[in-house]
Amino acid sequence: MSDAVLLARVIDSVNVGVIVLDSAQRVVLWNGWMERHAQLPLADVEGKTLSELFPDMANGRVQQTVVSALTANLSSVLSQSLNKAPFPLFSSVNDRENGVRMQQAIQVTPIVAQQPRYCLIQITDVTLSVSREKLLRDQALVLRRHSxxxxxxxxxxxxxxxxxxxxxxxxxxxxxxxxxxxxxxxxxxxxxxxxxxxxxxxxxxxxxxxxxxxxxxxxxxxxxxxxxxxxxxxxxxxxxxxxxxxxxxxxxxxxxxxxxxxxxxxxxxxxxxxxxxxxxxxxxxxxxxxxxxxxxxxxxxxxxxxxxxxxxxxxxx
Amino acid sequence: MNTLSEIQHDTLVELFNIGVGRAAAALSSMVGEEITLSVPSLDFLHRHDASLALSVGEADKNVCGVTQHFSGVFNTDVVLMFPEAKSLELVRLMVGESIPLDQLTEMEQEAMTEIGNVILNSCMGTMADILAGEMHGSLPTYRVGTSEQILVAPGKGDDIVIVLRIDFHLEKIKLYGHVAFVMNADSMQSVCDHIDRYLSGFNL
Known part of the structure; x- marks a missing residue:
């Protein structure tokens, strides 16, 4: 197996969503995690921009951070609390049917190895952390009420x-x-x-x-x-x-x-x-x-x- | 210590105000609430003096810091710092949910990191735009500690620190934090050179 093939397999297998966009914001890489959770194979997304794929993301904060990575070389994070599930991703079939999106933490970084620049988007599923914190918050409120x-x-x-x-x-x-x-x-x-x-x-x-x-x-x-x-x-x-x-x-x-x-x-x-x-x-x-x-x-x-x-x-x- | 002329100093304050103005616009649209940011003052300090100045008599009190490294025409670690209690207030105002806990939860830390990231990117992006250089910005990291611990971590003791005070105004509430740019003398010189080049464009 060549190094490039091995690397591609690794990226396909990691438990994080990986998207790479070229300088015109077109998808050039879309790993297995993205295929599974977006229910879109690479073949359907390759060469398309995020706003073509997901019209409600046009001019949103993800796109702004992509632009600042591609044009200004800046890295950004998008927190779950301040950005409610920007990508239409679902943790399970059940959630997809009910329209409950996965809670997402997103990192957007420029890839500076070569010109023109590329942009890497990493997406982590934080649904569990969010529900744990909701539990914590509810408990704390009950305690406060009692006190x-x-x-x-x-x-x-x-x-x-x-x-x-x-x-x-x-x-x-x-x-x-x-x-x-x-x-x-x-x-x-x-x-x-x-x-x-x-x-x-x-x-x-x-x-x-x-x-x-x-x-x-x-x-x-x-x-x-x-x-x-x-x-x-x-x-x-x-x-x-x-x-x-x-x-x-x-x-x-x-x-x-x-x-x-x-x-x-x-x-x-x-x-x-x-x-x-x-x-x-x-x-x-x-x-x-x-x-x-x-x-x-x-x-x-x-x-x-x-x-x-x-x-x-x-x-x- | 002040290695800048008055006009260089005023130019920097102006640049940072443009930068935080952009950050305020971004933050306002994120939370759907009018947020204003301004930079009323700026100081040049040695690193040790900076951590003393930033702790203002409360050296043992924790601050939380969002740090990013920027490299390019000059290199700098930039830290946005708040007293921990203020960061709770700010994040909970912006997220619109209040948790009766006296520390930021994991998700709130992430939100705080994003707020810092927006502010720092806007400041550095504006400087890069206007001073016509390019800067590469790393992902932000979040840390809690004394101002000494947060500032001392990277680099050496003889570094120069530019400290800005940054005022937040949202929902009738005012609070402020600090942004510290930690850089060595070479980078500081590079900043001055770029400001001079920018100013020479105005034929002053």
């Missing part, structure tokens, strides 16, 4: 609140629209636990969380478990009046759900106290100031009899 949920109540947890509130605070500063915060506390929850036991206490927290979450209508509103028996609602683009309405609905809904609370000095059922703070944040304001204000208002609500909504502006000015 933002409060295990007991199924609503957002403190970590999620901290991040979300920070984002919304900065957005409010940019848009100069008011941001409201409602801090909610279950009245005499310690007495509830002592009287009914911790398992019933957990059920109570779940029920309250569900009722509170049901009162929030807009997608941007967020209810989170702040800690223990405290909940917090972030209400973007909401003024004090709007926040007061939301908090009042929450207080009423909890009262209406008539969860018995025999040991409560405030009412015969579970009730909540809520503190509201509203602000159009300025340049120097820190997110913590709004939380402190809401906390202050909540303290006031508890001090003045519980089962009520208090806003800092209305009561404390």
């Amino acid at each position: 933002y949920l409060d295990v007991l109540t199924g609503i957002a947890n403190r970590r999620r609140f901290d991040e979300y509130f920070d984002e919304e605070f900065r957005r409010a500063r940019r848009t100069t629209l008011p941001l409201s915060l409602v801090l909610i506390d279950i009245d005499h929850f310690k007495l509830y636990n002592d009287y009914y036991g911790h398992q019933a206490g957990d059920q109570c927290l779940k029920q309250v969380a569900e009722t509170l979450a049901g009162t929030l209508q807009r997608p941007a509103d967020l209810l989170a478990r702040y800690g223990g028996e405290e909940f917090v609602a972030v209400l973007p683009e909401t003024d004090l009046e709007g926040a007061r309405r939301v908090a009042e609905v929450m207080r009423t809904k909890i009262a209406e759900s008539q969860l018995p609370h025999a040991s409560s000095p405030t009412a015969s059922h579970v009730s909540i106290s809520a503190g509201i703070a509203t602000k159009i944040p300025g340049c120097g304001d820190a997110p913590t100031t709004l939380i402190e204000d809401a906390d202050h208002a909540l303290y006031h609500a508890k001090k003045t009899g519980r089962n009520r909504v208090v806003s800092l502006e209305s009561e404390l000015r």
Whole structure:
């Protein structure tokens, strides 16, 4: 076997797509891998340009890189992520029938051995890597979602609140629209636990969380478990009046759900106290100031009899 | 150190801006999103000073680099570098998918390599066009390491490094990276000669 024949056999056998184009972009080499995955024998493609063979590739990025290899002597890579399967290649008969193209990583290099120049295109099947990464991404998203949920109540947890509130605070500063915060506390929850036991206490927290979450209508509103028996609602683009309405609905809904609370000095059922703070944040304001204000208002609500909504502006000015 | 006259310096900045302008057009059409690139400044440094300057007090922080070798009228290793965190931001903006991982995945590294490849080819292609020489460009390679590791690998310590800052502007987000051209004194002289020849065409 002569060296040239041996070399041709090797190129035909490698597990990579190999195409060589001449200076007029005509196919002069098309290996076995290309024949199999494009379902086109060399005889059908020889002497034709890529845009004659695959009209949807005309003036695409592959062609641009071929031109820069042939005219400017430059090598290029085309990644799978930024170029969705440029060549109509298929990993299996099944994929071909379903029109699912092979995921491709492509390298285009000039062959400088002689003038006029040739251009080498190498194509690698990265379908497996792509599906592996999709799996990784999906898993990571699931993990992230879990890391933002409060295990007991199924609503957002403190970590999620901290991040979300920070984002919304900065957005409010940019848009100069008011941001409201409602801090909610279950009245005499310690007495509830002592009287009914911790398992019933957990059920109570779940029920309250569900009722509170049901009162929030807009997608941007967020209810989170702040800690223990405290909940917090972030209400973007909401003024004090709007926040007061939301908090009042929450207080009423909890009262209406008539969860018995025999040991409560405030009412015969579970009730909540809520503190509201509203602000159009300025340049120097820190997110913590709004939380402190809401906390202050909540303290006031508890001090003045519980089962009520208090806003800092209305009561404390 | 500055081995270029002011007019040579300004010409180079101008050439690189034309180059990254072409790269921006190519990248914009790839991602279907308006991307602007510009080169506001350029410095000449010894290799050791360059790796110090590029690490700006964060010598232990990783950068990712896309390197290509160009040979022809002059020889140079060209490296596009970003702090690793910035490369995550850039690639995920361009690919339009976000993976909550703090390293580039294999496919994202490939995308980063392509982005670097487009920018470096455009810069060198423009220089070759305008300075009327021909350059052969190798395939790009992707590496992560300290700026010292990424710059030191090829060549010798007395090489000259041209460092450009390159500003990216996409989707209201601005970030910047650096492009370092590492070359020996002979190649640097060749660059100067070609700029002079180009400038003499204007009868200044």
